[in-house]
Amino acid sequence: MMRSKADEEEYWHSSKFKAFTFEDEDDELSRLKESKQAVNSIRQLVEEDDDDDDDDTEKVSWSGEPVGSISWSIKEMAGSNQKIDREPAFPRIPTEPSTLNKSHSGLSLSSLFRGKAKSENFQSFSDAFSDSVRIYAPELRKPKSEYKDYVCDWSPEETVQRLLQGKAVSLEKFRSLQDKLLLLDFAVAAHDGNVITAVLIYLKRSLRKEVLFRELQSRQTALRHFIHYLTESREQKLLLELLRALGRTEDMALLQYKEHLSITDENNKRDFLKSCLSLPFSAEDSAHVQDHYTLLERQIIVEVRNPFRSGLHWSTGCLMLRSCCQAADRQAERGGKVEIYQRFPRKASILNMPLITTLYYCCFYHYGEPEGTFSSPLNVRRTFKISEKQYFVTALAARAKLKAWSDVDALFTGRNWLGFTRKKSPLSFHRVVDVLQRNSAPTQVLQDYVALIDDAELRISLAQKLKCHDIVISTFRDMKDRQMLVAYRGKVEPGSAPERKIDDLLNNQQIRWKN
């Protein structure tokens, strides 16, 4: 407080805000700085007043909840649950500006619809605001149907009306199919899902399902509500029957498949997915579901089960594991004997991870394995028909992360044919550089790939950003752009190799500069 007092002093005596200057800048956003400066320079003056809250400013706790708001109060109470008598710490509950009270109409929403005004509530306001009350006086009326409240023999239509009004009503007296269907049709016409559901619950209880299914076929809205109801109340079996009866086999298949989301045990989930394979999916989905099953099965093998494990001793180490069989990775990691798991402990188990994540994992932990093993990246790629590009990006990222630059190199050169050593990539080289850079590749590695970018402008801008001086320099040389080269000389370190190289070029009489 003392400090801010002093600052305030200074403020009052200084003649102008020093920090605050106005300049017409083109970039509108840069003006944010101005307002920020202004805010800063004004701050000290008003800081002092902060404790002394004014009545018309809402008090807000640091978390932003207005003090006294419902959610704030709940939190407060959670903290001081035991002491009931203690006055909860509500510093000051903001009061409403008095002018607002004018809008008290003395009428509530529900009374509008119940068709009665609470006259006793009027009293307190009527003196002062009798004018406004008249303006807001609603239509006091009753729906026609309400006059029949005391008659017990309601028609299907009247019954639906009563349901709409939330009144108790018995559906049991509608015995004939015709009456029941009338009931349903009126409910549908009223569009209230709640009422439609109520009628459907009754129909479900009182009709054979063959009959119900048949009648629902010609009543699409009711049908949809019924499906929704069965879904909500998790009556899976009946729902599947219904969809089958309707011939909506694809929906049925998807619905069944959806169940897997709630299965947590991986073995159960795998078995469940296997049972889904025979469901009537569309050809396209069928392939996806098959892949889903195959993937989980594969993950379980890689993660926990080792079909060839008997007779193999873990201490034989990395080499043995890599070459002989699939490692059960969970155990390999726990055993602590395999180096890579110590250097890069696994963040999570591979179970239930997406395919590409699994591929990345395999490229990371099982890269050199022969294609015959389940955990080999090549095997994963072939089994799931992963596109060349996807495979390439994933392998690149994984090997770069491990700083296995020779593997990275091999990804490109390994793809050539007839001994042709030019690097080829299914991915544009600037994306390659992007991936490498994100995995913090050193400049030496980066520049090899920056150099391969076709577009000269893109190449230069990336090379400058990544400080690949040689590339910048040779590109300017190729472009015969002397001026740019001179300009770039200022950006490299004095006395460095790149500077010498630039000087050599600038002194070279052979080059015909364009400028």
Place this chain on the structure above:
Amino acid sequence: MAAHLSYGKVNLNILREAARKDLREFLDKCAGSKAIVWDEYLTGPFGLIAQYSLLKEHEVEKMFTLKSGKLPNADVKNIIFFVRPRLELMDIIAKNVQSEDRLHSSRDFHILFVPRRSMLCEQRLKDQGVLGSFINMDEYILDLIPYDGDLLSMEYESAFRECYLENDQTSLYHTAKGLMTLQALYGTIPQIYGKGDCARHVANMMLRMKREFAGIQNQILPVFDTLLLLDRNVDLLTPLATQLTYEGLIDEIYGINNGYVKLPPEKFAQMKQGEASKDPPTEPKKLQLNSAEELYAEIRDKNFNAVGAALSKKAKIISAAFEERHNAKTVGEIKQFVSQLPHMQAARSSLANHTSIAELVKDITTSEAFFDSLTVEQEFMTGVDTDKVNTYIEDCIAQKDPLIKILRLVCMQSVCNNGLKQKVLDYYKREILQTYGYEHILTLHNLEKVGLLKPQTSSRNNYPTIRKTLKLWMEDANEQNPNDISYVYSGYAPLSIRLTQVLARPGWRSIEEVLKMLPGPHFEERQQLPSGLHKKRQQGENRTTLVFFLGGVTYAEISALRFLSQMEDSGMEYIIATTKLINGTTWIKTLMEGISWSPK
């Protein structure tokens, strides 16, 4: 507290007061001390209606969040559950009640369903054997919540999903009920226009409900001249695009929930200079955003590129105001200055907050990723290369960008191309499933069902025709001093708002062809007014239209409507109502399977 609700052309505070009145009445029905157990989701919407003080006046002594297990101790006579009618909540309530009975038998149980009672839920309570434990079951009809001076929201998050995916029209019923309430308070709306199947349903229900009250006329002079009902699926494109207004961007980046936003605290830490020794706060900073804040009301609807200038202008004004102290010579003048201090202080802190927020937003909007993604969006909206696999989307998938971002872009491409070529669609699907997991088959199916993603059926792509006729793309959108609604998306004029604009002038008859290309019927209905209630319009008096977005509306669309209201020659004021305020992300989330999308 809610003064900002009464600033607008229509005093929405009347609605709020009516809702508060209803709440008091319910509380008084349960005589004696009480504790409320809240469905946490409801505390947000209720916060727009009432504060704890109101509840306390009516003997609410304790409040808890609904949780499984035993209810906390509280020496009260009544326990009231405030819940949405959802089955999973009924199960929790049943557990609460069951574990209670053995220990305490003197407490009475009540349930208040918001916004409606549900047979399904009561059935569930009955199945669980606890229905008899409740003394009282009631409903609190909170259909339309006043959200701001010109904005009403039902805060009904699942409305779009229910209507278009599950074909459950319950939310439409609530909409119609809400509109009836509104008419009871603000007079019968003489003219109803609509576009879309849901709009048609709502209008039908309204007309039918009105017939039920036949015989008794509403004697209130109508405040609204026109109601326009718009289905969200008439314009699937707009929510997919990144909003570029200030408020829209805050929502896109941080998410505005029930009028509040949570922000990373770092930029606000300096605010507490007085307590410099304290550790910087780690809890997010929560701010309320509405037009009660003068500065926010001024800048919320601006294109973000114009916000810097506006803040700087405001800074000058505030600085100048503080400068005034030098001119204050006499005691009277100083007194005058001091009396203005609280206001200036509020303005100062508001400026500080928004400068910080603008900085946060700017960090995002100036990033390369934001720019790239926006470029692709704009290409799609202008119809560039929408028929082939987009390399940017491909790259984003390869980088494992958030799935929702991918879905937004792919859906946008599909909408702008009137469906994707089967080959392209299959390619995207495959890449998505391989990268994000096969379980998303379900989500992709949902997106297809609601029409956001689809294979091209006819070879004719009608999007370019729609774009040209409705002028959905404006080449030189003026972000600083806009002259057209397209400024809210820096070039793209939201389709929904163009429809609204054309309806006001020159009328929908001029765009019959385009209306036929968009899904669902378009219609006009008239509601008879008792003679004597026909408005005698003053010369130059604006007409008022209530635009109701069924299935959600974005902040940028609201900004566009506010812009139209403010145009000098528009002659129209717009009030906006919706089932829920949405953006592309929150919207797509409600359509996904296997993730929980209701905010906890």
